[in-house]
Amino acid sequence: xxxxxxxxxxxxxxxxxxxxxxxxxxxxxxxxxxxxxxxxxxxxxxxxxxxxxxxxxxxxxxxxxxxxxxxxxxxxxxxxxxxxxxxxxxxxxxxxxxxxxxxxxxxxxxxxxxxxxxxxxxxxxxxxxxxxxxxxxxxxxxxxxxxxxxxxxxxxxxxxxxxxxxxxxxxxxxxxxxxxxxxxxxxxxxxxxxxxxxxxxxxxxxxxxxxxxxxxxxxxxxxxxxxxxxxxxxxxxxxxxxxxxxxxxxxxxxxxxxxxxxxxxxxxxxxxxxxxxxxxxxxxxxxxxxxxxxxxxxxxxxxxxxxxxxxxxxxxxxxxxxxxxxxxxxxxxxxxxxxxxxxxxxxxxxxxxxxxxxxxxxxxxxxxxxxxxxxxxxxxxxxxxxxxxxxxxxxxxxxxxxxxxxxxxxxxxxxxxxxxxxxxxxxxxxxxxxxxxxxxxxxxxxxxxxxxxxxxxxxxxxxxxxxxxxxxxxxxxxxxxxxxxxxxxxxxxxxxxxxxxxxxxxxxxxxxxxxxxxxxxxxxxxxxxxxxxxxxxxxx
Numbered sequence: 001x002x003x004x005x006x007x008x009x010x011x012x013x014x015x016x017x018x019x020x021x022x023x024x025x026x027x028x029x030x031x032x033x034x035x036x037x038x039x040x041x042x043x044x045x046x047x048x049x050x051x052x053x054x055x056x057x058x059x060x061x062x063x064x065x066x067x068x069x070x071x072x073x074x075x076x077x078x079x080x081x082x083x084x085x086x087x088x089x090x091x092x093x094x095x096x097x098x099x100x101x102x103x104x105x106x107x108x109x110x111x112x113x114x115x116x117x118x119x120x121x122x123x124x125x126x127x128x129x130x131x132x133x134x135x136x137x138x139x140x141x142x143x144x145x146x147x148x149x150x151x152x153x154x155x156x157x158x159x160x161x162x163x164x165x166x167x168x169x170x171x172x173x174x175x176x177x178x179x180x181x182x183x184x185x186x187x188x189x190x191x192x193x194x195x196x197x198x199x200x201x202x203x204x205x206x207x208x209x210x211x212x213x214x215x216x217x218x219x220x221x222x223x224x225x226x227x228x229x230x231x232x233x234x235x236x237x238x239x240x241x242x243x244x245x246x247x248x249x250x251x252x253x254x255x256x257x258x259x260x261x262x263x264x265x266x267x268x269x270x271x272x273x274x275x276x277x278x279x280x281x282x283x284x285x286x287x288x289x290x291x292x293x294x295x296x297x298x299x300x301x302x303x304x305x306x307x308x309x310x311x312x313x314x315x316x317x318x319x320x321x322x323x324x325x326x327x328x329x330x331x332x333x334x335x336x337x338x339x340x341x342x343x344x345x346x347x348x349x350x351x352x353x354x355x356x357x358x359x360x361x362x363x364x365x366x367x368x369x370x371x372x373x374x375x376x377x378x379x380x381x382x383x384x385x386x387x388x389x390x391x392x393x394x395x396x397x398x399x400x401x402x403x404x405x406x407x408x409x410x411x412x413x414x415x416x417x418x419x420x421x422x423x424x425x426x427x428x429x430x431x432x433x434x435x436x437x438x439x440x441x442x443x444x445x446x447x448x449x450x451x452x453x454x455x456x457x458x459x460x461x462x463x464x465x466x467x468x469x470x471x472x473x474x475x476x477x478x479x480x481x482x483x484x485x486x487x488x489x490x491x492x493x494x495x496x497x498x499x500x501x502x503x504x505x506x507x508x509x510x511x512x513x514x515x516x517x518x519x520x521x522x523x524x525x526x527x528x529x530x531x532x533x534x535x536x537x538x539x540x
């Protein structure tokens with residue numbers, strides 16, 4: 001029974017699926033079995049979602065969740081042994097009761113795609129989409145965990161048999177099988193190494209001991225931009241699980257405290273609202289050796305924290321990496337992760353029962369066939385669905401950011417997503433900068449010249465058009481230049497990512513600068529619950 005729930009957790013988590021599964025010590029099912037089910041379902045999620053929607057499975061079986069339904073229907077229709085549950089198990093019965101309709105909808109979906117039999121469809125799904133060289137050669141990024149070790153020590157031990165190369169391009173173009181034993185020391189993020197795609201270090205002693213951590217370069221930017229030190233106060237990581245960014249923050253504090261008696265006095269407060277994900281976070285923190293630096297608030301929703309509470313009086317910096325569309329992620333299986341989730345509110349095209357078949361007239365022959373009509377409707381629905389989702393996500397993200405601005409002692413906030421969409425990135429930044437709380441409390445964008453070495457030199461910046469206009473302190477082009485973007489699959493070898501920093505001045509705005517509250521009537525108490533519905537992202 002746990003297999004399907006654990007695979008669903010893997011598909012909903014916000015980072016590398018493979019690392020999440022094989023690093024999770026709380027799963028009861030074999031990790032290889034969970035991974036195989038999750039990846040095969042991911043590959044076929046588009047057609048499975050269509051089948052589930054048209055069979056109206058979720059409308060009739062309210063106990064089934066969308067992602068769980070994909071996993072179950074995958075095994076029911078696309079595997080030899082079917083659903084791996086006892087015959088009388090409620091989940092299995094929920095699907096078997098609709099088996100005939102599900103098979104019929106799968107047949108229609110298969111024929112619309114031009115496959116004459118199920119085996120041809122399965123072969124196509126197994127092969128997956130044709131991959132570009134950028135995706136196929138995405139580097140294996142490895143961060144040295146300086147809480148436990150140093151870059152110099154790892155180069156002398158774990159990577160003693162590897163040859164350094166001076167250019168990231170040497171890593172990107174490496175195509176040997178097995179992967180060449182070469183590495184590149186990153187020039188932007190210290191203690192970060194790049195290896196050729198396919199490099200497997202999961203059995204290395206350094207990995208098992210928590211000395212090295214698999215983390216995409218772009219995912220290292222938020223902690224680097226925040227760069228906490230002994231003067232930062234406590235650091236609050238608002239959406240902490242699975243913990244890569246949290247442990248990266250811990251490495252900064254660990255290095256800052258080296259040779260002093262300060263270690264342990266300054267805390268990273270890691271919030272995670274989901275109890276199960278909190279277990280993963282705790283395991284990650286312990287594995288990285290950061291338990292004395294990180295205080296985990298399991299089951300704590302960041303939006304429920306009262307900023308003026310005495311417990312948060314020393315919070316001087318916050319990191320926000322909330323749920324997002326995940327549109328920038330490149331999976332470690334070298335495929336773009338794109339999970340299609342079935343909806344329950346899609347109108348279904350039904351064929352009307354006709355009378356005896358008549359010969360078509362010339363006018364009737366010009367009428368487009370049902371498959372083409374459905375295809376156009378599907379594309380429109382996908383577009384509308386994406387817009388609705390981005391609106392909901394950006395509203396939730398903005399609410400988190402404005403909440404962060406309300407912590408009294410906070411002087412620095414970093415906001416990031418692994419999204420390529422301006423709605424979740426520059427759009428959120430501009431709205432936040434023009435908000436009443438930002439103006440009243442003196443929050444502004446962290447300008448490019450104020451950013452740390454490494455990020456200040458990063459050349460890919462925000463979308464100028466999306467930042468058009470003037471915020472109360474800065475021109476739009478200044479805001480765009482302060483925003484940092486990573487382009488998925490480009491010559492830097494990163495996934496798609498966005499990060500922006502905010503700093504707080506000594507004084508707030510003048511009363512006449514403050515805008516009307518009417519601008520923010522779009523928010524409601526329910527916005528804080530959106531993260532449950534949109535956890536398909538993240539590039540941790």
